[in-house]
Amino acid sequence: MLGLRCAPKEDLQSSSAELIYGQTLWVPGELIPTATVPWSAAGQRSSLLETAGTFMPGLRSADLVFIRHNAHHGPLRPPYDAPFRVIHHGDKSLVVDVVGGRPETVSVDRIKPAHVDVSRPLELALPPRWGRPPIAHPPPTVGMPSPSLAPLPSPAAPPSSAPLVGVQGQGGWGVTYSSTKICAVTGSTVEINCSYTYPSPWKGRANKVQKTFWFTKKKDLKAVDLTTDSEYAGRVENLCENNICTLRIRNLRERDSAEYRFRITTNQAGGRYSGSPGVTLSVTDLTVQVEPTHTNRAALKCQSSCRVPSGHYVWYKNGEKSTTSKYSTRLFTFGSTDRYSCALKGHEDFPSPAVYAPKLPSVSVSPSAEIEEGSSVTLTCSSDANPAANYTWYKEDGNQKRPPLTTEPKLLFSSINVSDSGKYFCTAENELGKTSEVVPIDVKYAPKLPSVSVSPSAEIEEGSSVTLTCSSDANPAANYTWYKENQTLPLGVKGSYNFTSTRSExxxxxxxxxxxxxxxxxxxxxxxxxxxxxxxPSVSVSPSAEIEEGSSVTLTCSSDANPAANYTWYKEDEDSPKASGQIFTITDFRAEHSGSYSCGAQNKLGRSNSTFHLNAVAASWKRPAALTIPVVLLAVISLSVFLWIRRKRASRDSSEPEEREDIREET
Known part of the structure; x- marks a missing residue:
């Protein structure tokens, strides 16, 4: 039975299943794809579950559906009631207008899509009416009115029977259009109908119609006859009979959308009249609606916002004719570069825009110059796709992508930071596939606070090699200059400064x-x-003059060393040190203290000695006693000589008076 339903019928050029469902059924062999990997139960189960979601893809996009009633019904009652208009599509259920205004949620298990035959009028299922039957209104006729929730209208009737609406006119003049709004598909043919009246006689004279025509625009305040308009050349006809006129436009184009008005001119001066407002014609393209059903598969529906005239649909793949179908929905397998479009048979020159997966996105960065920290930056992603692509921005984190940053085409950084540097991915995706592009962002910034490191990091000994390294986070890389105590070092802009052999200075x-x-x-x-x-070491002696016996002497030893030196004092020919410390004091210096001394300066890195000589001199109070003896002796000798001379003179003086007395006596 399944094979019979899938077998195509020569007279219909389609199978029974395709007539009912709009596509061929999948026979069991097609449910199991050709295995390219070893078969596994888990993998087969997953594949079947995934494939099961593609059954009846037209249900997701159906505007009308049949609903199966589960209650007991008579033998002649069909199992499905319908058709009902779909209000909302869900994954497991549909919201359907079941009772003429009150929505009802129905499981998809009870629903199958209803395919409309536009060649016959269709009456939607309605609740039973009570009371008198409604007054029958004649259906609208010419043109293709915009769709609404009302039952679909019947095909156009002959112009002579078209009910006219919207009567305008005064004084016997009038133009009545059958419809004030018409919607049509690009490439199709549309007819706009009207009837007109005019007074005769008029102004006391016979009034005869000389010309009738349709126009959309004026030139020099005069209406331009469409049959003379170059844009409509060979595509329009004005058919008039018994005051009823029809404007027929073939091979409609989008630019034909306009307001069309009808004009009468008579043989009388001033005998002219235009029906205004006129008929608004909206011309739209066919479009392809996409409903994904499976990986690399999708149900495509050829549709328009206007009523599509009955006929077959021609499908194109990559610009070449692929198939022709009586139904608007077909299931296709998609490749990343495939493009599908549709057209009405007989109007192949007016195909719909093709649908295709997104092309490789184009990513732009604004500003396009170098990006400086703190500036405002905008990343913009665009991709050629139909249906239009949805965009998602990611930032790469190692080999992983972080959560989406935004789902907008533009990613904005109001004040970009250093941490924002990295690779950004823009993913463009629609129902037919996805692709992505990466753009690197390199944020430039001034050097951060530099750090200085010393190698080796241990204690530095004189003569060793030492390297100073300066590092700073900067983009672009920083140039470095070294300073010592605010004095520029002569090694330029290198990041490292090297001492091949350090010195104390x-x-x-x-x-x-x-x-x-x-x-x-x-x-x-x-x-x-x-x-x-x-x-x-250098040694200083205090006092610096001659050292007298018994005086105090202070010796000070100093030596340049790092770490600071320890000092030890030695005297020649003595094994044990005399003292330790930088200062050595001898409080009572004696003759035995005279001799050679040495000061030894020592730290963990080495030792150095300095030798000097000390001599003692006699004290000042002992030097006068040694000179007193000869002085006293000299004084005694001098005094003895003086006394001897005086005594001798005295003895001479005493003998002289006696001689004088003898002389007087003689006298």
């Missing part, structure tokens, strides 16, 4: 400056402490 505070075109930043100071053995 290299001690001090060092810092570096990092700089690029976006800014400058200085590091904090780094103290370099070069350690070395004591230099040759």
């Amino acid at each position: 290299d001690r001090g505070n060092y810092y570096c400056k990092s700089e690029n075109q976006y800014g400058v930043n200085n590091s904090s100071s780094k103290y370099i402490n070069v350690q070395y053995a004591p230099k040759l």
